[in-house]
Amino acid sequence: MSANETLPVPAAKRKLGNSEIEVSTIAWGMWRLAENGRTAADAAKLVHAALDTGMNFLDTADIYGFDGAGGFGDAEALLGEVLAAEPALRARMVLASKGGIMPPLPYDQSAAYLASAIEASLKRLRTDTIELYQIHRPDILAHPQEVARTLDDAVKAGKIRTLGVSNFTIHQVAALNQFLDNKLVSTQPEISPLRITCFENGELDQAMMLGLTPLAWSPLGGGRLANPQSERDKAVAAELDRVAGAQGVSRTVAAYSWLMAHPAGIIPIVGSQQPGRIAEAAEAYKVRWSRQDWYAVLVAARGERLP
Numbered sequence: 001m002s003a004n005e006t007l008p009v010p011a012a013k014r015k016l017g018n019s020e021i022e023v024s025t026i027a028w029g030m031w032r033l034a035e036n037g038r039t040a041a042d043a044a045k046l047v048h049a050a051l052d053t054g055m056n057f058l059d060t061a062d063i064y065g066f067d068g069a070g071g072f073g074d075a076e077a078l079l080g081e082v083l084a085a086e087p088a089l090r091a092r093m094v095l096a097s098k099g100g101i102m103p104p105l106p107y108d109q110s111a112a113y114l115a116s117a118i119e120a121s122l123k124r125l126r127t128d129t130i131e132l133y134q135i136h137r138p139d140i141l142a143h144p145q146e147v148a149r150t151l152d153d154a155v156k157a158g159k160i161r162t163l164g165v166s167n168f169t170i171h172q173v174a175a176l177n178q179f180l181d182n183k184l185v186s187t188q189p190e191i192s193p194l195r196i197t198c199f200e201n202g203e204l205d206q207a208m209m210l211g212l213t214p215l216a217w218s219p220l221g222g223g224r225l226a227n228p229q230s231e232r233d234k235a236v237a238a239e240l241d242r243v244a245g246a247q248g249v250s251r252t253v254a255a256y257s258w259l260m261a262h263p264a265g266i267i268p269i270v271g272s273q274q275p276g277r278i279a280e281a282a283e284a285y286k287v288r289w290s291r292q293d294w295y296a297v298l299v300a301a302r303g304e305r306l307p
Contacts, residue, residue: 010260011219012054014267017185018211019162020244021131023094024283025260029269034065038273047082049275051092053282059188059215059269061136062121072103076124084126091271096132096215097121098166098188100139107136109142114150118159120150134164136187137260138172152160155182164188167216170206171222172294174244177210186213189214191266193236193255196301203263216259216261219268225255235300244295257287 016023026051050058058079065074076097083090102108115202121130133154135147154160165173165185177184187207189198191214200213207214221228221233227298228234244254259266270281279297282305299306 004290006290006294007261007294009288010265012285012286013228014018014213014265016162017164017184017213019184019185021094021115023057023213023267024055024206025265025267026055026256026284027059027096027267027269028170028278029217029271030058030060030075030079031064031271033060034071034078034258035273038078040078040085043078044082044086045275046273046278047079047089049278050270051089054280055270055278055281056092057094057096057267059096060125061101061134062117062124062135063098063103066103068103068185073120076121079306080124080126087248090127094131095125095127096134096164098127098134098136100135100277101137107137107141109139109147109150111146111150114147115154118154122159129158129161131161132164132186133160134166134186135168136140136219137167138165138169141166144172144175146177148176148181152181162186164212164215166215172201173206173210173212184209184210184212186215186298188215188217188269190218191259191268192221192225192241193214193258193297193301194224194233196298199262199298204262204266208264214264214266216266218271219259220252220271221256225251232300232303235292235303236297239293239297239300242296243287243289245289249287250280252277253283254287256281257284258289260284261289 010025013022065071100109162185166188228237240251240254256268259268
């Protein structure tokens with residue numbers, strides 16, 4: 001391949017890790033679903049926007065909606081209201097949630113708490129099974145064997161189909177996976193053109209080695225790509241704009257597609273709560289990256305030339 005040949009285009013669907021579950025290669029995230037007094041009717045419009053765009057992979061968590069004092073579980077509960085009103089929507093989605101954070105501890109993956117958190121999520125979501133259940137952040141005080149036993153029990157009981165982690169180091173992933181009968185299918189770190197740590201610290205290499213699907217939270221750098229301030233952020237935005245302008249898409253779409261071009265099969269989680277922005281994400285499938293352009297973004301993100 002020459003520098004100007006295009007990288008492979010991601011498929012619209014892929015298997016979730018080594019499971020048989022087929023997911024869209026762009027996901028929709030609901031961490032802000034319960035904000036601003038959003039009603040179930042308003043939330044339903046967003047769910048429809050995602051599903052109608054072709055995203056069947058919907059990601060939430062029990063902590064979403066928590067504002068530091070209250071709201072724990074609000075995002076799950078709101079989605080549960082949507083599903084109660086339109087039960088047919090459930091069959092169109094692969095539902096992912098997370099648990100293991102319990103304010104103000106902050107983390108608890110003891111057997112008793114984790115089992116109760118899974119039950120609570122199922123009740124709020126008004127569903128019998130969650131397709132992907134992820135440990136949200138690692139509990140340093142929980143032995144991975146104990147966590148694994150609790151998760152395997154939930155899979156055996158039919159409450160969860162597959163297992164994943166979020167914000168785990170490569171060693172934490174390896175330790176938990178070692179004790180699991182039902183091996184991990186996904187990992188969810190923060191990945192964006194402004195946060196490229198996982199490209200170089202072994203996280204994505206491990207994901208490819210173990211067959212884990214990487215889900216990227218905050219793929220737009222927590223809003224910093226939209227309004228870059230530092231010289232580095234501006235340099236990354238300029239490289240994305242160069243490709244975006246040439247291909248008639250927005251900087252946002254270029255950012256999603258840049259992640260998706262990685263051979264690990266990164267699935268960006270779109271965090272927008274605006275139907276138009278959710279639909280726009282699908283334009284990422286038409287962006288073509290050359291090796292030279294892809295590396296130009298990486299070099300800008302590194303702030304220095306590659307060795």
